[in-house]
Amino acid sequence: MATVTATKRRWDDVRLSATVFLGNKTAVAGLVIFLLFIGDAVIVQIAPGLLGVDNPDSVIPPQFTQTNPECVGAPPEAPSWSHPFGTTQYGLSGIGCLDLLQLTMKAIRIDVAISFFVVLTGAAIGTLFGVVSAYLGRWFDELLMRVTDVFFSIPFLILALAVGYVVGRTLFNMALALIIVWWPLYARYARSLTLSTKESTFIEAARAAGSGRIKIMVFHIFPNVLPPILVQISLDVGTIITILATLAFIGFLNVLVPELGVLANIGLGLAPLGYWWTVIVPGLVITAFALAVNLMGDGLRDVIDPRRRS
């Protein structure tokens, strides 16, 4: 009987949260754009043919110049019905006819995947360290906080560049560099959340009832720390995609992969010649994603933390 009431109450909570979230029009708009991006990423991953995308991992398909010799040296074409985002050209007087819509669809898959990977891994590492450090306290806490201070004392882009220099300039290493830059933020956040949860009376009750440290951390502190961390994750996905594209834009990668920053970098030499869409299109796509994620994250925060509701 008691479990039935508990389940029902939980469903009521979910329904109330959904009502609050759906009542926020900007958050819903963000969610829709976000789902479009996710849908694109999933379709390109599973069945790229559905969107007319071939070779989702390469900017220039293999044997492209042999099969399309007329494209060598072809200038970028302005957006039209056959190429809604226009086309771009790799290298000055290099390989043209590269459809930007296709490239963007390929790039979204890679960008979304990497930003989720970075944020989730960073959040997992940071939350683990933050909770343990705040709960154990004393020298361990002090040590960890000084370590995070070191990470905060260098601007994150510079630190990511320096890490990239050490580990090498591939796509995976770019993700690795961003994780190394990003986890201290979560460690700090989880620590502050744990410190305030630790003083609650239910933790005292659990301790009085004889629960061990690990049990308290896993079953009592972690579930209370998780919701704000999830909101932070949803907000950070947009930030990370911007930083990711920025790093790729300034030439982090030494391999040519379809990534929004790389596309903008390709267009950088073309834009001053009047081919503005080669930079504007990737830029707008990044902006749209970051904006959508931020709007959605704000909506989620309103649901999870009613005190900060605006």
Added chain:
Amino acid sequence: MTSYGYLVSGLLGGAVVIEEIFTFKGIGWWTTEAFLRGDRGVVMGSTLAFGLILVFTSLLLDLLYAFLDPRIRYE
């Protein structure tokens, strides 16, 4: 006031990108060039320089904050 610390961090990172776009030959451009060419000494040096700038700016902000708001001063 306290948010200025994060702002400075963002600005220093932004300098790298902006200098790269406009080929303005400042420390940010220098860092990226060194990174792309694999110049270890310059990467290490400029990372340290950026760190020092950020740390000293934060220190300055903290001191300024204590000056403007005496309540947070240590006795």
